Amino acid sequence: MPAVLNYEPLVVAPRTAPVRLSPIQEEILQLKRERNAVILAHNYQIEPIQQVADFIGDSLGLSYQAQQAKADVILFCGVHFMAETAKIVNPARTVLIPDLNAGCSLSDSCPADRLAAYKAANPGIYVVAYINCSAAVKALTDVICTSGNAVKIVNRVPADRDILFVPDQNLGQWVMQKTGRKMRLWPGSCYAHVQFTVRALEKVGMRFPDAPIVAHPECVQAVRDLADEVCSTELMVKFARSTPAKEIIVVTETGMLHRLQREVPDKTFIAGPTDTCACNDCRFMKMNTIEKVRDALKTLSPQVDVPEPIRSQAFTPIQRMLDWSK
Ligand code: 13P
Ligand code: SF4
Numbered sequence: 001m002p003a004v005l006n007y008e009p010l011v012v013a014p015r016t017a018p019v020r021l022s023p024i025q026e027e028i029l030q031l032k033r034e035r036n037a038v039i040l041a042h043n044y045q046i047e048p049i050q051q052v053a054d055f056i057g058d059s060l061g062l063s064y065q066a067q068q069a070k071a072d073v074i075l076f077c078g079v080h081f082m083a084e085t086a087k088i089v090n091p092a093r094t095v096l097i098p099d100l101n102a103g104c105s106l107s108d109s110c111p112a113d114r115l116a117a118y119k120a121a122n123p124g125i126y127v128v129a130y131i132n133c134s135a136a137v138k139a140l141t142d143v144i145c146t147s148g149n150a151v152k153i154v155n156r157v158p159a160d161r162d163i164l165f166v167p168d169q170n171l172g173q174w175v176m177q178k179t180g181r182k183m184r185l186w187p188g189s190c191y192a193h194v195q196f197t198v199r200a201l202e203k204v205g206m207r208f209p210d211a212p213i214v215a216h217p218e219c220v221q222a223v224r225d226l227a228d229e230v231c232s233t234e235l236m237v238k239f240a241r242s243t244p245a246k247e248i249i250v251v252t253e254t255g256m257l258h259r260l261q262r263e264v265p266d267k268t269f270i271a272g273p274t275d276t277c278a279c280n281d282c283r284f285m286k287m288n289t290i291e292k293v294r295d296a297l298k299t300l301s302p303q304v305d306v307p308e309p310i311r312s313q314a315f316t317p318i319q320r321m322l323d324w325s326k
Pocket of ligand 2: 285
């Protein structure tokens with residue numbers, strides 16, 4: 001019996017009306033000028049936050065923007081490890097995050113003490129870390145990567161070195177397939193991306209038979225295998241522009257649909273569903289609200305700090321990544 005859709009898919013249709021900012025968004029723009037602040041927002045942030053951001057992007061693009069920022073204050077609308085990365089690469093700036101509790105399950109899956117113990121038991125191992133990890137973990141690694149440059153970075157690691165890839169086993173597995181390089185994989189994963197299933201995607205695919213599927217590499221292998229394209233959130237924008245398809249199924253956190261709708265306004269985007277929901281929000285990314293953005297600029301808090309020597313130890317592998325991915 002053919003599977004039936006038992007929910008309404010979340011569909012973001014081409015935009016027609018111009019965007020009008022709310023009073024709180026206008027207040028944020030005013031505070032931003034007063035504080036000489038720049039707002040960096042990840043693609044997964046809610047639409048009202050994306051609308052007041054100076055730059056919206058993936059982890060790689062945001063790292064470059066953070067490093068180049070000249071403003072006194074960087075308000076980082078994303079999760080904690082992202083704000084930490086901004087502080088590591090640009091320590092002279094005040095770095096704010098709307099909610100200090102906006103963590104990441106993937107980052108939490110690799111505590112620094114466990115990685116230190118693994119390294120001690122495996123001397124000489126070359127550690128490649130996905131940027132979704134704490135500053136203390138970054139300080140223990142050889143090079144950082146993001147989903148946008150992981151293949152390039154792993155290809156640069158000297159061929160005679162044994163690699164440990166932390167913390168995302170799904171991204172690591174995808175990189176192994178793309179590079180042919182064997183790596184040891186840390187058993188971590190993103191609680192949100194592993195909720196996408198082949199079954200759920202096949203069901204929505206029947207409703208939109210001509211729509212290609214684009215999936216984030218944090219998804220499990222069966223979902224990646226089903227996808228027409230696997231890439232970082234930034235490359236999803238490129239894919240949406242270049243595909244002749246008019247409808248696209250987007251298998252990542254739902255905030256991505258706002259960015260896609262703005263950048264590619266003539267196409268329709270369908271949120272990748274899970275078995276239980278038409279969309280998939282990261283509960284950490286969604287801790288940031290427009291009120292918290294305003295309050296952070298008003299009070300210049302909460303601030304994100306990375307003490308020395310962790311900061312400078314974490315800076316080296318991040319800088320290596322930024323150099324290698326140019
Ligand atoms: P991107 O680097 O592709 O934006 O991904 C970040 C992330 O947290 C995915 O869950
Ligand atoms: Fe972390 Fe997953 Fe949320 Fe990305 S979507 S911030 S990997 S928990």
